[in-house]
Structure formats: C-alpha cells, structure tokens
Amino acid sequence: MALSQGIMAASVVDCCSRSWSALALGQNVGPIRWISLIVTKTRKVLTIQASTAEEPASFGPSSQKLWTPKLVTNAVATKQDAPATTGAKGGHELLLFEALREGLEEEMERDPTVVVMGEDVGHYGGSYKVTKGFAEKFGDWRALDTPIAENSFTGMAVGAAMTGLRPIIEGMNMGFLLLAYNQISNNCGMLHYTSGGQFTIPCVIRGPGGVGRQLGAEHSQRLESYFQSVPGLQMVACSTPYNAKGLMKAAIRSNNPVILFEHVLLYNLKETIPDEEYICCLEEAEMVRPGKDVTILTYSRMRHYVLQAAKTLVSKGYDPEIIDIRSLKPFDMYTIGNSVKKTHKVLIVEECMRTGGIGASLRAAIMENFFDYLDAPIGCLSSQDVPTPYSGPLEELTVVQPHQIISAVEKMLSE
Amino acid sequence: MRFRALRSGFKFQNVAGRSLRPGAGGVSAVGRNGDHLDSSLGAAKPSLSPSSSSSNYHTSRLSHNRGDCIRPIGVTRHVGAYTSRSIAAQAAEKQENDSASSKGGDIEVELLNPFKLHLLESGPPTHLHTNKDELMKMYRDMNVLRRMELKADQLFKTQQIRGFCHLYDGQEAIPAGMEAVLTYDDCVVTAYRDHGTFLGRGGTVFETFSELMGRKTGCSLGKGGSMHLFKKENNFYGGWGIVGTSGPLGTGLALALKYTKKPNVTVAIYGDGAANQGQLYEAQNMAALWNLPVIYLVENNHYGMGTAEWRASKQTTFFDRLHYIPGIKVDGMDAFSVKAAMQFAKDHCVAGKGPIVIECDTYRYHGHSMSDPGSTYRSRDEIQNFRQERDPIERVSKIIVKEGIASADDLKKLAKDIRREVEEEATKARDAPQPEEHELFSHIYRLDTGLVTYGCDRKKDVELA
Secondary structure, X not given: OHHHHHEOOOOHHXXXXXXXXXXXXXXXXXXXXXXXXXXXXXXXXXXXEOOOOOOOOOOOHHHHHHOOOOOOOOOOOOXXXXXXXXXXXXXXEEXXXXXXXXXXXXXXXXXXXXXXXXXXXXOOOOOOOOOOXXXXXXXXXXXXXXXXOHHHHHHHHHHHHXXXXXXXXXXXXXXXXXXXXXXXXXXXXXXXXXXXXXXOOOOEEEEEEOOOOOOOOOOOOOOHHHHOOOXXXXXXXXXXXXXXXXXXXXXXXXXXXXXXXXXXXXXXXXXXEOOOOOOOOOOOOEEEEOOOOEEEEEOOOHHHHHHHHHHHHHHOOOOEEEEEOOEEEOOOHHHHHHHHHHHOOEEEEEEEEOOOOHHHHHHHHHHHHHHHHOOOOOEEEEEOXXXXXXXXXXXXXXXXXXXXXXXXXHHHHHO | OOOOOOOOOOOHHHHHOOOOOOOOOOEEOOOOOHHHOOHHHHOOOOOOOOOHHHHHHHHHHHOOOOOOOOHHXXXXXXXXXXXXXXXXXXHHHHHHHHHHHOOOOOEEEEOOOOOEEEOOOOOOOOEEEEOHHHHHHHHHHHHHHHHHHHHHHHHHHOOOOOOOOOOOXXXXXXXXXXXXXXXXXXXXXXXXXXXXXXXXXXXXXXXXXXXXXXXXXXXXXXXXXXXXXOEHHHOEOOOOOOOOOHHHHHHHHHHHHHHOOOOOOEEEEEEOOHHHOHHHHHHHHHHHHOOOOEEEEEEEOOEEOOEEHHHHOOOOXXXXXXXXXXXXXXXXXXXXXXXXXXXXXXXXXHOXXXXXXXXXXXXXXXXXXXXXXXXXXXXXXXXXHHHHHHOHHHHHHHHHHHOOOOOHHHHHXXXXXXXXXHHHHXXXXXXXXXXXXXXXXXXOOOHHHOOOOOOOOOOOOOOOO
C-alpha cells in the first residue's frame, strides 16, 4: 500500500515540539500494521490499515494510538469518535511485568550496550520478576547483581553511562533510591549541562513505587515529587502493559536520564498487546477517554481508579475526558491544554503527596498557561501529607478512593 | 625514613619540625643505561602549555639541543583563539611524542622517599630513568600549572573569578607524574580541585581561565565553573563538586572498560577528606569483587578543608585501609615517585589483578578555597617547610641544573616566559564573550529524542490547536 510507505504521522521532533503544522512525510513507520494519521490542527486520528513493512519501528508518538487498551479494569463505555481505538488482530496477552521484561529483552537483544544492574536482578530474576532469565540469556555482566549499595551502584551506572553504555538501574523499591539521590540529582541530572553538552547519561532508573497493600511508610513512597525539580531528568509513569513496554523501550533509547515509575499494584495487570514492535513517546500524554464535561488528569495506578469512577459518572450522565499524563516531566501541555480548552474544567487525581507533588506542579502549569480557558478552580485530589500508615483502613484514608473522585466531579459540574 | 605519614599523635609543631630532605638530592648521572625505561612510560602527551599547539615540537627538539631549551618555548601564538585543539591534531602530536620518548632515558633519578606497600610483595622501582625531554616537560607543565593558579588567585581577588575556586598549587607533581604514564585512552575522574588534572588531560590554560571567568569559550561553555571541568575527547570525566562522588563514578568507568574489554585503566582521584565517605567503600567493594581496572588515587594533602586528617580519621593512612585492596604510599611531592607508582599500578590493573590504591602524600600551598587563608589551622612554618624542602618544581629544576640540561638562569627565563604566556591567556579569556542568553536552556536535555521543553514550569506559551 502506497500510503504505508509514505506516511509517518510526524517525525519525532515535530511531534514533540508540538509544531503540528506540517506532516513529515517520507519516513517509514516500520512493521506496524496499524497506522494512525494525525491531521494538522484538528488532530483527528484516522486509522488506516497498511501492509506490513520490514523496517524497524520508528520512534514517535504515533505508535501509541495503534492499540485499544483492553484492560481488565477498563469497563468504560467508549465513544464512537474515540481516537486510539482499532481492533486488535493477533497480539498476545501478558501481565505488566512481563511487558516490561519483553521491552527490556528486545532492547538488550538489539543493543549490546544495554545492561541491567541492581539488587537481585541476575540470578534471582528481579524482585518483581522483570529480569527473570536474563542472567542465563545475557550473562552475569549484562544482568549485574550488585551488593545492596544503592548510592555507589547508581554512581557506577552514571560513570558507565558517561562512556556510552546504557545501564538500566533497578531500584528494588523506589524508596531505596533516596540513598542514591546525590547520584541521580547531582550526577545524572546535571552533568549534560555542567559539562557544556560534552557528556550524556543515557541511563534508565526504574522500579516499583506507590502505595501498595500495607507495605508500610518506607516502601510506599511516591518519589516523583522528589525528582521533579531535578533539571535534566525525564520522568514517565507506566500504567498499562501496552505503555509499560512502549515507554521502557523509549526510555532505553533516549539519550537523557529517564526515571520510569512502575506501581507495585499494577505488575499483574493483564492486557493484549501487539506482536509487532512498537514504541511510545516519552513526552506525550495518553487520551484514555475523550469527553466534554471535565478533564481528569491522572497517571499510574490512579488511572484505574479514575476509570472505575468514570463508569459511575457515565451512567449518571456525565461525560468526563480522561487523560493519563504519563510524562511526569515535562508535562504534555499540548494535550492537556487542548483538553482544557474544550472542557474548561480540570480535576487532577494523583497518588502523589498533596504538598509539592506532581499535582501541585501541574496545577501551577495549567494556571499559568491556560487560565483564560478555565471556568472553575482546578480540583486536585492527592494523598494526605502523612507517612503511609501500615493499618489497612488508615492506608485507605491516605490515598484517593474512587468515590471521592465521583463526588469531586459531581460537585465541580453542579456548580 | 624521610617520608613520614602524619600520625594520630600529630601536632603542628611536629610537621614544622619534620626532618625533610632537600628536594634535589639523590640525583646521579649514571648515563647510558636507560634501557630499563619501559617504553610505555614515555607514552607522553603534549605539554601543559598555555598555547599548547606548538609545545610538543619544542619538547621533542630539546632532546637534540641541550641548553637550547629556552628559545623554543617562546612559543608561536595559538591562532584559533577560542577553539581548543582538534582531536586529530592531538593524536598526531601524541604519536610524534611516542616515537620521540621511546628512545628511553639516560638520566637516572633516585627517589627520595621509599614507597610503603600494602598487600604487595614488591613495589615500584626506587630508581627511575628519565631523559631531557621528560624533565623539561615536567618542569614546564608544573610551572604552567603553578603560574595559572597564582594568576587565578589574583583574578579572584579582583573579582573576575567568582564563586568557588580551589587552587591546585603545591600538588603539581601528581598530574605531572600520573600523566607521564597514562594515555588518553585511560579514564580520569576527580573531585573539585581539578585544575591540575584538567591541564594534565590536555586542557588548555585558556579553556580553564575562560571557564573560571564564566565565558562561553570555557571547556563547559561557562556553565560549569571551577569545579566542573571536563574533556571528553581525552577521557577526562570531570571535576565533581560533591566530595566522594569520584569513587563510584570512577568505578563505573572501570566497569565500562572491563565490559568493553579495553586494556586501559581508570584513575579515580579523591582526597583525604573524601576518604571517609561511605560510598567509596561501597564502590571499592564492588571494584575488588569484580576485579575492575581502577586506580584509587588519594591526594592526601592532610587537611579536609580545615580539619587535619588526624582529627577526622581514626587511621590516617589511606593506602592500607582495606584488607582486600593493595596499596602504595608515595611521596606525592615528587613527580618521579608518582610516575613510578602509577606505572606499577597501571601494570597491576591491566594484568587483571583488580583495583589498587595509591596514596600521594602532598600539600596544598593555598587554603582549601578562596575564602580560606589557609593559616588558621596550620602554621606558617609548616607551609614554609613544604615550600622550601619539598617543592615539586624545585625538585625537578635541581635535577635539570645538576644534569647540565639547562642552567638556573635558563630555567628562570623559561619560568618568566611561562608567566607572560599565562598572563596573556588570562587576558584573552577575560576578553572572551559571555555566554548568550539562549544558552540558559541549552544542554538540559538532549533533543535528539524529540524533546523540546523548559521544565514543568515552562516559560514558553503553549500554542494550542
């Protein structure tokens, strides 16, 4: 099919710099059968079927629109003109941690400079089985079991990355990475700048965070609020097996240090993902459900709470627009802005802390850029400013629950 | 035993009253038995020269014209004012140098102070063979560094250099000795006192001054400052401002060397103050565990800022702290001692024997930083003593004079020339342009993955559809 060879939705730079004025033609999309064509200005997504191509997948945001997320939790009625909906042909079903593993494995096969290091990533197979079988397949040096010394093995990864290796640092739990904060902030984040562009740190820092099931305060941390002010870092949060794999691959290929946030409670989320290679854009939000009444911005596990709440809201006659912001730094202000322009009302739902969290920054960014489009104050549902308690009922009170989302939307829309 | 560690019973008077042997003893013109000199010892690099492009030509000429050492270094001006030398040019220079220095040395140098060994059956040789080229290069390089630091001091006092500035003078023998062994394929990473290391790695005086004065012609485009000097093409992985960081970073560099199977070493430099950082021992555990080719070089100048080593460390020697990593203690005020130890350590690492620690006993003439006069926690006598008895430049110049390579007057004239050159480089750097405004947002992210951003709190308006 002629179109398949000619159309690339947009080149990477075009997409992300948000200069949608021109479609970059002539780049191949790769072995992806479903191609979305993003049209200038309206940004309406058409889907066309193309013949398979031999080229490797391109690196761009177009690919994320190629698949219908078939989440177990996704029970929201989808509107007719929804983007990102195509029927899945083939594909395979897997859990989120398996999707991460698949992405990691593909990149390690493709690029010998990609190495995984961290506590128990080798012979044990990773505490959440993300690197299971890697030691046998890639050898001890590429699935490097480190001592329990987060500070220095993160520093070593930075040193190795300076020479051109692409280390993936697994924090067994995000809370442990606080021991490596100096390395992540001073070394990872700032080196490209302080060396006047001489060095890059193409590393990925990933691990489980978020409030689990009664894991206690230290193991229930949302470190995105700590890391968001470090210049030079990029942060993404995955929420489905599809975007987990796509973001993992993108993070590895990026020349910036990327922190990939996973959530302890999402590792066993099941979804059918394409058999073909695909990559997600690191800087783009995902439109989960288009609507017109209110924009709900969320990420990570809260996406699924929001979807749960949306089910009720839709049955009550509301039409919320749900966006998984995915890129925690920088924010995709283009997608967010266009949504605000449409709905004029914003509710942020996050698991991060109330003070100095992602929601706080997001709210500030929306106020600064799109104040004129707002019809109501921006709502923000965040975790309480307490160390996450062990007790089940208290833990539930700490993080946002679906019913709170429902009442927040109802209140906002009734005013 | 002349070479004494400052032990826990240390008091200021002890240091001042230490019996220190005059710098230039132990030189004997043995002559003609220079075959001992391992040719790789001479894997020389261009001189630390303010206008470095021409220096090698001159140093290589020196070997043919004894006493001719002054004139050539009068130096052609570096024309490409704001550009550092190209990698290709350096490679060519280096090759030229390698062939020049492989001739070996005909001058025997006896090391003044014995090495102390830890977990090693034999250590570096106590006699070294050198040649005129190397001696003159060391003299010149150390002088350029000394002069640059003195000028930096002056520029700071006239407020042309701001912020933090940690001077290297007094410790010149370390980069001079170290770089006599290393090649540019070896990796070096250090902490904040990095001017000397940067020059040793092929940085120029102009780049340094530019960076110190925040000019766009600096090695980090004026965005790094004194503590953040880098030279990627010569594998200099920087000056880092956080004490102790160079340990894990250097270990990671060594990990990459091992991973890519390169026959090179990494030198991770830290001070006696950083030697009590926990991350260092975490990293050294891994280096030993995985047999990584890394040399931990401790620049022990006896004071972590204003705290004497014996007030901060239970054990004030750093080469013998771990029972699973061998170490050598070296007279860090003598470039030849450093060179001998470095050669030994590099051979040790390349042979796959794992990491090694070299502790250089050295001294900084200036205070910790510019706000520190350097005299509240140490006595003037102590400083004077080091200057008079163990000065690294004096040590080399005495050998040069004794060997008849150049007269004292010649050296004085050479030093004067260097002083003038450094002054000129400083003036040139001062006149260089400031970074442009758009540089504020450059080099935060690599844009080749499609990112154009100004952070969460972006300043640029978003144009909506």
